[in-house]
Structure formats: structure tokens, C-alpha cells
Amino acid sequence: MSRMNAWLLDLGASCRAAVGTRELLHLIDAPATFELPCTPAYCRHVVFWQERMLPVMDITARLGELPQHAPFLAIVGYQRRRGEYPQFGALMLASPPQQVEVSDEQACRLPEERQGWDKLAISCFDYRGDAVPVLNLSRIFDAPAT
Amino acid sequence: MSAVMSGRLTLADQNQRATGAVLKIDLLDLLIQQGEIRTLESASDVDGSDPEQGSVGWISFAQQRWPVYCLSPQLEVLVSVPSARRTCVLLALEQGYIGVLCDDVTILKQVSGQLYELPVAMRRNDTPIHGVISYNQGIACVSDANRLAAHIGQQIQRS
Numbered sequence: 001m002s003r004m005n006a007w008l009l010d011l012g013a014s015c016r017a018a019v020g021t022r023e024l025l026h027l028i029d030a031p032a033t034f035e036l037p038c039t040p041a042y043c044r045h046v047v048f049w050q051e052r053m054l055p056v057m058d059i060t061a062r063l064g065e066l067p068q069h070a071p072f073l074a075i076v077g078y079q080r081r082r083g084e085y086p087q088f089g090a091l092m093l094a095s096p097p098q099q100v101e102v103s104d105e106q107a108c109r110l111p112e113e114r115q116g117w118d119k120l121a122i123s124c125f126d127y128r129g130d131a132v133p134v135l136n137l138s139r140i141f142d143a144p145a146t
Numbered sequence: 147m148s149a150v151m152s153g154r155l156t157l158a159d160q161n162q163r164a165t166g167a168v169l170k171i172d173l174l175d176l177l178i179q180q181g182e183i184r185t186l187e188s189a190s191d192v193d194g195s196d197p198e199q200g201s202v203g204w205i206s207f208a209q210q211r212w213p214v215y216c217l218s219p220q221l222e223v224l225v226s227v228p229s230a231r232r233t234c235v236l237l238a239l240e241q242g243y244i245g246v247l248c249d250d251v252t253i254l255k256q257v258s259g260q261l262y263e264l265p266v267a268m269r270r271n272d273t274p275i276h277g278v279i280s281y282n283q284g285i286a287c288v289s290d291a292n293r294l295a296a297h298i299g300q301q302i303q304r305s
Binding site: 035037039043051053055057142144 | 173174219220221260262264265266267268269270271272273274275278280284285287297
């Protein structure tokens with residue numbers, strides 16, 4: 001029996017990545033976001049969700065693409081350390097996520113066409129011929145701005 | 147001084163109340179402690195002759211003149227002044243004063259509500275923003291006069 005264990009994320013600019021099924025908490029369509037000055041180009045906006053203010057991360061901009069205006073936001077949760085309270089953030093998406101089943105046999109190298117995945121991904125798997133990085137959310141949201 | 151407005155942001159500061167002033171700079175609402183504002187002047191009172199590097203002129207206060215800066219909504223130093231910048235706010239620093247041009251200023255008798263720290267991923271070393279509050283169906287960025295002056299100084303040094 002198949003068991004979906006990952007969300008496939010369309011990050012825009014023909015860029016895809018994945019997170020675990022438990023990490024994606026909520027999808028926001030046409031989100032109201034607010035721009036903050038003096039912030040990095042890849043994380044310029046915040047969104048309010050359940051009385052929290054969350055940073056909105058544009059992964060493709062972090063990989064060198066131009067900043068985008070995404071029609072969807074994925075609210076994600078992660079732990080810095082096992083047992084700690086969860087932290088939250090938002091990822092820009094170009095289209096709604098898709099659930100997929102991934103096994104260890106699909107492990108592969110990170111995509112080589114874009115530099116910087118090694119700082120954002122914890123692993124990578126092959127999905128229908130494409131290398132799909134698995135996002136390291138703690139590293140993405142807890143690293144100070146550059 | 148209220149901890150909310152002094153730049154020492156902790157969770158314990160949330161929901162405390164203080165008096166603030168919101169400087170409107172185009173789409174940006176910038177919240178400063180009201181006690182850091184010495185005077186509000188018309189932008190037409192700014193003397194544009196022989197400005198310091200990075201400034202747009204001078205404003206007189208306490209028998210001296212102080213540099214006036216014009217900022218973009220991204221808090222970048224501008225050397226040409228948009229027509230909407232009609233007000234000059236004189237901010238008190240640890241040493242001296244600076245003028246900052248803005249579109250208008252709203253005095254808040256009570257700054258209340260949730261204060262949010264800037265998320266780690268958004269914190270650049272040179273940011274003068276140390277928090278965000280909900281304001282007017284949007285947000286206001288919380289700063290203070292000395293951080294803003296340091297941010298302006300860093301930009302001028304780099305240029």
C-alpha cells in the first residue's frame with residue numbers, strides 16, 4: 001500500500017523542493033503580506049498566521065533568481081531540537097503542493113544547475129527524473145540574514 | 147521610559163503601553179518613541195544650501211543647525227526629495243540631533259498591542275528595525291533615533 005510521506009513544492013522559476021508531510025501545516029491562497037525595510041531580498045515580507053508574525057521565504061530568490069510575488073504560501077513548522085517548541089515560517093509557492101511517496105531508494109545528489117542548495121537542503125530524491133531537494137527548515141529560517 | 151519603545155524587546159514587553167509617533171515615509175510606517183522627537187517642522191523650513199554628504203539640507207534648533215536626511219520606504223538615503231515629504235522630524239540622539247523628512251507624523255497617545263520581534267532570517271546586521279506592531283490594518287516597524295542615525299551614517303560611509 002502506498003504511503004504519502006512528502007509534499008512536493010513548486011517554488012516558482014521551475015524550481016521544486018519537498019518537505020515532510022508533518023512539516024506543512026497550512027496553505028494560504030492570495031496571502032496578505034507586509035514588506036519590511038532593510039531585509040534580504042529573499043525574505044522581505046511577513047505574514048500573520050494564528051497570532052504569529054512569520055517570515056516569508058522566497059527560496060528561488062535565495063538561490064539567485066529575481067524576487068517573486070507568489071500566489072500561495074505554505075505555512076511550515078519545524079523544531080530546532082527534538083522536544084523543543086515548534087517554530088514556524090512561510091514558503092512562497094507558485095502552485096498548490098502535491099503529496100508524493102518517497103523511499104530511500106530514490107536518494108540522489110542535489111541539483112547542480114543552481115548553487116546554494118547545500119545550505120538549504122538536508123537530502124535529495126529523484127522524482128520522475130528530477131532531483132528534488134528536501135528542505136532543511138531549521139537552517140532556512142534560523143540562519144541570520146545575509 | 148517604556149521598554150517597548152526603548153529597543154529592548156522581550157516577550158515580557160508585549161502589551162505594554164507607551165507613547166509613540168508614527169513617521170509615514172511613503173508606504174512605510176515607522177514607529178519611534180515620542181520622547182525622541184524634539185520638534186516637527188515644515189519641510190519648507192529646511193535650508194537646502196551646502197548640505198552635508200548624504201543629507202538634503204539643514205534645520206535650525208537650539209542655536210545650531212543639524213543635518214536633514216531624506217529616506218526611501220526601504221530606508222535608503224535619498225539625495226533628491228519626493229514632493230510628498232512635507233514634514234521634518236527633528237530626532238534627539240545621544241549626541242546632537244538629525245532631521246528626517248517624512249510625509250506626515252501621527253502621534254499615538256498609547257502604543258498598544260502585540261509587539262513582534264524581527265524574525266532571525268530577516269535580521270541584517272545593519273537593520274535599524276527591531277520589531278513590528280500591528281498598526282492601521284497593516285504594520286508599523288519599530289525603530290529608535292540612534293539606530294536610525296547609525297543606519298544613515300553607515301550608508302553614507304559606504305557611498
